[in-house]
Amino acid sequence: MEPEPGVWALLERTPIDWSEPWILGLLGFHLLCFLLTLVSFRFYRFQIFLFLIMVGLVSCAEYINEAAAMNWKLYSKQQYFDSSGMFVSLAFSAPLLCNTIIIVCLSVLQVHWVYKTLSVMTQLKTLQKKRKAAKDRKKEN
Numbered sequence: 001m002e003p004e005p006g007v008w009a010l011l012e013r014t015p016i017d018w019s020e021p022w023i024l025g026l027l028g029f030h031l032l033c034f035l036l037t038l039v040s041f042r043f044y045r046f047q048i049f050l051f052l053i054m055v056g057l058v059s060c061a062e063y064i065n066e067a068a069a070m071n072w073k074l075y076s077k078q079q080y081f082d083s084s085g086m087f088v089s090l091a092f093s094a095p096l097l098c099n100t101i102i103i104v105c106l107s108v109l110q111v112h113w114v115y116k117t118l119s120v121m122t123q124l125k126t127l128q129k130k131r132k133a134a135k136d137r138k139k140e141n
Helices: 007-013 021-042 044-059 061-070 086-140
Strands: none
Touching: 021 044, 021 086, 044 061, 044 086, 061 086
8 A cells, every 4th residue: 555645744754864964064055044034124125126036046945856857865864855846846846835925925914014104294294284274264364
């Protein structure tokens, strides 16, 4: 009987050796991407660039999986890269997609915040004009 496809089957079949340098490098890469995601909110153009790079990397995951599967003996103790691409999807693409979701969600919140700020400023200016008009009427009387 063949193992069921899925995350748990992958983890049971191939336990991850977290001490391998390339896995530690991958974790460091994802940590760097997350930090850049957080910092990028101050720099709109950099944020767009980072978003496009991450989406581009995710779209290349199939090619990365193929290359990694052909050359796994050069850098790894065991074969993680199967034909379904489950490991690449979980270990490479999923964290990048989480970062892109963070960028999109927080960008929407920033736009909402700007809209609310403009709305409050408009209300404040309207109130100031009403008070000035009321003062001018009192002076005339």
